Each structure stands twice: as C-alpha cells, then as structure tokens.
Amino acid sequence: MSKSNDQSLLSLLIAANEQLSRTSETAMLDAEVLLCHCLNKNRSFLRAWPEHQPSEEQIAQFQILVEQRAQGTPVAYLTGQREFWSRNFKVSPDVLIPRPDTELLIELSLSLLPTDQPCKIIDLGTGSGIIAITLAAERPLTQVFASDLSSAALDVARYNAQQLKAGNVRFAQSHWFDNIEETGFDLVLSNPPYIADNDPHLTIGDVRFEPDSALISPDNGLQDIRQLAEQARTHLKDQGQLLIEHGYNQQTEVQAIFHECGYRQINTHADLSGNPRVTSGIWKPL
Known part of the structure; x- marks a missing residue:
C-alpha cells in the first residue's frame, strides 16, 4: 500500500x-x-x-x-472493542472476543429472570464481562456476581462495567466457585473453556490469538464443564438453574454430566446456526 x-x-x-x-x-x-x-x-x-x-x-x-x-491479528484486538447485544465492550488479548453464539446465553437467561423482582445470579469465567454486564443492564433489579481466575480479564470487565454504568455487578477473582462464598443463586451461567487441546480449530482464525486458558479444557474439553456442574449444586437455590455454553458436538456428553450431577429437566438449546450450544438444568436436591 x-x-x-x-x-x-x-x-x-x-x-x-x-x-x-x-x-x-x-x-x-x-x-x-x-x-x-x-x-x-x-x-x-x-x-x-x-x-x-x-x-x-x-x-x-x-x-x-x-x-x-x-x-x-483479530480486528477486535486491533480496535480494542467489539459490539455485543448492541453495546460496545472493550476487549484485549487477555479476554475472548465476544461472539454471536453467546447471545443465546443472554436470551435464555432473560427468559428466566423476572423484570419486576430481584434475583441473584453469577457468571463464572466472565472474561470481558459481556454476559454479566448485559444481564445487569437488562435486569437492573438483579444482583449480579461475576468471577474470573485472570486478574487481567477482571480489569477489562470492571472497566466495561464502569463505562456501561452497570452498578449492580460485583466482581471476584476465583477459579470457578473456589473463592465464592455466596449461595442461593437463582441462576448460574458460564461460557467456560470447552475445546480439546488437539482440536484443529485452535490453529486457524482468531482463536490463535486468544488466551488458551479461556479456550482449552482437559478431558476432551469437558473438565471445566464437569467441575462447574458439580460445584454449582452447593450454590444454587432449590429450583435454581444452571446454563453452560459448550461446543456444537458436546451435547450428549454435557447432558450426561448434568444427569450424573442430579440436575432435572435437562435441555440443550440451539444457536442461530442451528448448532447445539447451551445446556440447561434445574437443581432440585433429593
């Protein structure tokens, strides 16, 4: 040029x-x-x-x-921002780039959260905060907790919450629920790492530049999903719901994990492309 x-x-x-x-x-x-x-x-x-x-x-x-x-280098990292749910979010190489697939988590969550009464939810592995902040903005009566193991990611999320005036979000540094003392959540949701370390998609496109810790999970991409499903049981209220985003080819395995952990009314929901993308379950202790 x-x-x-x-x-x-x-x-x-x-x-x-x-x-x-x-x-x-x-x-x-x-x-x-x-x-x-x-x-x-x-x-x-x-x-x-x-x-x-x-x-x-x-x-x-x-x-x-x-x-x-x-x-x-991904365009979002070059410009330092990406739009999600009609809002501009700061992004950096410390966080995943927001994708349209994740809007399904927002749609499902909004269908579960009332507009006229308070609820308590947590977004685990929040990254740039797109899920937590979007839900906080759309449901201002909801008390939103958001955690991430990465302090750099939390810095980005806190910035986004401040810029977008999401005052009903509280952030914590934690590996899943390890440092979370709050219980009685109406909704637990996460877009965790779910890609196997030998997946060929890791060598192409934007994911080459995104943080491995937010993408890759052991046990064919299922270790973090299993840990989330196990730990969420002691933090959800009776009839609380768990929503987890996963790979398009992991529906059977994720549903099996939910069954093993004792969740009821387990369903998998398709994204805009028709791919199985989010599995949900209701926690009701025996």
Whole structure:
C-alpha cells in the first residue's frame, strides 16, 4: 500500500481489500472497520465521502493495522472493542472476543429472570464481562456476581462495567466457585473453556490469538464443564438453574454430566446456526 497523503478513502479501502483478501474471508469489512477506527467515524461516513483524503497520520495508522490484520491479528484486538447485544465492550488479548453464539446465553437467561423482582445470579469465567454486564443492564433489579481466575480479564470487565454504568455487578477473582462464598443463586451461567487441546480449530482464525486458558479444557474439553456442574449444586437455590455454553458436538456428553450431577429437566438449546450450544438444568436436591 502506498503511503502518499493524497489517497482517498475509496483507494485506501480497495488496496486494503486486495491485501487482506489473501488471509481474511471478510477482507472489505475488516478494512472498513479498521479505517473507521483510525478516522473515529462510522461506516456511513465511508459511503458518503469516498473521496475524502485522511491525514498522513491516519493513513499511516491504518496501514499498520492492515498489516497486522494481514498477519492474522483479530480486528477486535486491533480496535480494542467489539459490539455485543448492541453495546460496545472493550476487549484485549487477555479476554475472548465476544461472539454471536453467546447471545443465546443472554436470551435464555432473560427468559428466566423476572423484570419486576430481584434475583441473584453469577457468571463464572466472565472474561470481558459481556454476559454479566448485559444481564445487569437488562435486569437492573438483579444482583449480579461475576468471577474470573485472570486478574487481567477482571480489569477489562470492571472497566466495561464502569463505562456501561452497570452498578449492580460485583466482581471476584476465583477459579470457578473456589473463592465464592455466596449461595442461593437463582441462576448460574458460564461460557467456560470447552475445546480439546488437539482440536484443529485452535490453529486457524482468531482463536490463535486468544488466551488458551479461556479456550482449552482437559478431558476432551469437558473438565471445566464437569467441575462447574458439580460445584454449582452447593450454590444454587432449590429450583435454581444452571446454563453452560459448550461446543456444537458436546451435547450428549454435557447432558450426561448434568444427569450424573442430579440436575432435572435437562435441555440443550440451539444457536442461530442451528448448532447445539447451551445446556440447561434445574437443581432440585433429593
């Protein structure tokens, strides 16, 4: 890409699209998002003013980001943010990049949480806080707890909670329930690590740059799910619900774990692509 300062938005996008098309299936979208980030404008500006000539500094910043994207760095890490449930969240290489699949957890949780009375829920392995903060914003009467083992991830989550004015979220550093003393939760939910360490998907796409601790779990990706299901029993109230996101091919194994742990009314719910994505169960002690 040329570094001349007489380039228009359109010419910059054409050159970036050509460069990124070798490594990205969404080359033009990537280029547009990165250019908007450098300009501090939205994508409609690109459509309205294709002949606009950015400053030399903006062009230089854009070209650096395009080169990094061409090397595989996720767009969300380059811009430092990603939209989820119509809100912008800060992200960093310390946390997973929010994905549309996880919106199913939000939909299911909102269907279980009343709008007119308080509840108590916990999001385990909160990462950037997208689940906890979204539910706190959508259900302001709900007391939301959020935990993560990573202090760096919690820093990102706390920042997002502050920026999005989610004052009903409390954060704690904990490996699952190890440091959680609260009990009587109406809802326990998590998007835990569930990928096996030999999964070929780990070598392609954005996951190459995401933290292994948030992706990989021993025992064919099931160890953390099993630990969550076991520990949640002593923290859920009678008739409380457990919701866990998992891999598209783990439905049978996850349902078996829920059965072994004594959950009732176990169901697996499909995401927008039709893949089994979240398993739920009700805790009722014998």
